Amino acid sequence: MDLIRHSAREQLDALNRGEVSSRELTTAHLDRITSHPEYNAVVTLGAEAALAAAAAADEQRARGRTTALLGLPITLKDALETEGLRTTCGSAELSEHVPGRDADAVARMRAAGAVILGKTNTPPLCQGIQTSNELFGTTPNPHDPHRTTGGSSGGSAAAVAAGLSPLDIGSDLAGSLRLPGHYCGVYSLRPTFGIVPNRGHIPRPPGWLTTSDMLCIGPLGRSAADLALALGVLAGPAPHDSTAWRLELPPPRHERLADYRIGFWADDSFCPVDAATRALLEELERTLRNTGVRISDSAPPVDMASSDRLFRSLMLAGSAASAPPQAYAAEVEASRKLSPGDESPGAQYLRDRTMSHRDWLQANEERRRLQDRWAAYFGDVDVLITPAAPTAAVPDQTDVPVSERYITVDGRRRGYWEQTTWLNLAGLVHLPAATVPLGRTREGLPLGVQLIGPHLGDRTVVKVAGLLGELRDTQTVVPA
Structure with missing residues (x-):
């Protein structure tokens, strides 16, 4: 069925018009997944349960009852606990883990009528920016099998890009939605932190009620339109807050692209981008100016180097919460033995992982001050456009030790983790951010941008993403 290559919004509209049944649509997706194992994106399939849910959705619609996503097939990142369906988070230790309860976000998708096809691949415990593990192997980029999908929601992005699923729910701490979205040429949204409950996400270990203070499900x-569809279902207070709290996200700041004031942060000496990415940002800015968009000349709200250092410090401190006691004790002991002048990456890692609560409070205060600076910036600017990454999808390096991996930017060797530096800007300060595919490189790889919006400005970010998509479809944004 050609319909399975359409957007989730279009597939849902076809269901609502009665042009296709959920069972037909679900069967078509299951057939495509099983007939294309080369994508290795959906690693646990729940075919029987999916078909039963699809049949139930058809019966409900026949009785004149409907819900927001009734009968729409979707997939879920294998980090989200899913009742009755194996959830491993790419970890051999969880290879037989079958949760007895849905993650809160999964429960919301089910309640809205979504049909869960299966689970998508992720690096072990989401700890990687390319998607491979010993349980299921590597998920290649659908546009070039020698390139990475990114991570950790790499299976999610690949499934959407390859036509296996119209919509996937993944997660993002250090760009884990946005990097795969950029590399695979699909839309992604990291919501404002806290508006989507994250209980039931691994890591932390199964059964934990808390997770990282920078992790978002999206x-x-x-x-x-697919992002807006999912956001409308996912966003809301956690169950234990819903007695008294309500969430009413403000509407987009404007309806027409010409009414927006848009900022550009096209490059930075701390994390320079390649020629193709620079050309994309420059051409996009010219195109927007020519369509009447007001381009802000305000300077970037923060210094990238110091922002990134703070992000990594807080990320590592948070990651220590569920470390095995013996391993963490060894890190504490190693940290105590560091000389005061040791500023090596290894020493910084140990200090961050074992920082005192007082040091964390001071770091969090610094983060709060940066949030105020971002808020002031968005007083005059509606959305900031930045690169999503220094380059399009980089070569897969599954067989290379992590310590030896690197990327190449315009022929120059650069640090492997610099793939997420631009994405870390929003994650640190809890802002909504999206990736938007706008074109391709000369090698045929997807190339896009990141949009960062004001706190709780998720609908503004999604609106601008849609307007840029329309602009892409009507004008040449990327130079030939």
């Missing part, structure tokens, strides 16, 4: 889709 969607990947084939259009901005």
